[in-house]
Amino acid sequence: MKLIAIDLDGTLLNDSGKLNSYDIHIIKKVLQAGHKIAICTGRATFDVQSLLKNDLEGLKGISIIASNGANILNDNFQLIDSTPINRQSIKKITDYLIQQNLYFELTTSHEIMVPIDGKEILQTEIAKVISQDPIINEQELWEQAIPQFSQSGIKPVNKSDWLATCKNKKSNINLPIYKILIFSYDHKKLLTTANTFTNDTDLSLTSSAKYNVEIISRHINKGISVNSLAEYYHIANEDIAVIGDNHNDLTMFQVATIKVAMENAIPEIKELSSFITRSNNQNGVAYALEHQLQLIH
The missing domain is CATH 3.40.50.1000 (HAD superfamily/HAD-like)
Known part of the structure; x- marks a missing residue:
């Protein structure tokens, strides 16, 4: 076998x-x-x-x-x-991503939380890319993001409610978060984000596609x-x-x-x-x- x-x-x-x-x-x-x-x-x-x-x-x-x-x-x-990501790291990462106005996802055991204005964030980035290089095909760029919004369990969340949302409503216990994904057409921002957290001893960073960085527990x-x-x-x-x-x-x-x-x-x-x-x-x-x-x- x-x-x-x-x-x-x-x-x-x-x-x-x-x-x-x-x-x-x-x-x-x-x-x-x-x-x-x-x-x-x-x-x-x-x-x-x-x-x-x-x-x-x-x-x-x-x-x-x-x-x-x-x-x-x-x-x-x-x-x-x-193996979830520790709570302190989650707050540090989400605070940074919100400040940078980046699209990101938090994966729990039953849903994927995303910014309520996630599509608008990415559309703004696409517009910026095209303004710098009009030859780039806008539809082809957007198609790279479609899989993010077609996942099961997507739950749009207000940015101010991130950590409050990451709780079990009945028990008020923190929900474990297993992965944070950042998606961006801004290569410089994506690289800076990766560099910001790559030496964090509690975290492990990888990527599964051209426009993303994925963060999980170091363990x-x-x-x-x-x-x-x-x-x-x-x-x-x-x-x-x-x-x-x-x-x-x-x-x-x-x-x-x-x-x-x-x-x-x-x-x-x-x-x-x-x-x-x-x-x-x-x-x-x-x-x-x-x-x-x-x-x-």
Whole structure:
């Protein structure tokens, strides 16, 4: 039995954010062969469940590693481990992001809180980019942001209410926050933000796309959680395989024995890979599982 950890965006999802039918077909065959599949993503658990609901619901063997490792769910979608960001760090980060007028998201166990004026923030940034370079296509820029607003569980929040909103209304207990994502078309602002928090000993920073920075607890990442899930299922390290494409996949590529990079992956991922498969628009996951890892007999 092997554990195969598969990233979503840029890997299992095509550029339109959809699951490829042939990838699904092959994943089902891999599960039927007795292997374990883990969806390993920066997305929230409930967002992953929503994406998988129509095509993979009810199939035994699919686990979820969400929020870049901060949540681990077994193949019954029961939470087996979670690692939130500490409260002091959350306040420090949100105060900074509000002051900089940046779009950001706070992921809890059941919703993703975003600024109530989030779309306006990004539209203002797009207008600024186009004013500096009129050749840039406005629609193409906006399409980069659409996945942020199409996630499940989006909850617009007034900026003054951030920390008050991050409480359980019945118990008044602070809700754990597992990931903070910053999205911006202003490269300088994004870089400055990353530099501001990169040396914070309580935080870990990564990215899953050109226009974002993702912050989680320093004590977790995809690699740590892939190892934890393998231990949970009593799967040896040599039987762990990973498939991914971007910066937030690097830690799982560093811990796995078998590493498959997508054709559309960043160079750093390809350098660590055992195989390079086809792109996310060409059933790259299915090709890797069927032909490179040879998990179907």
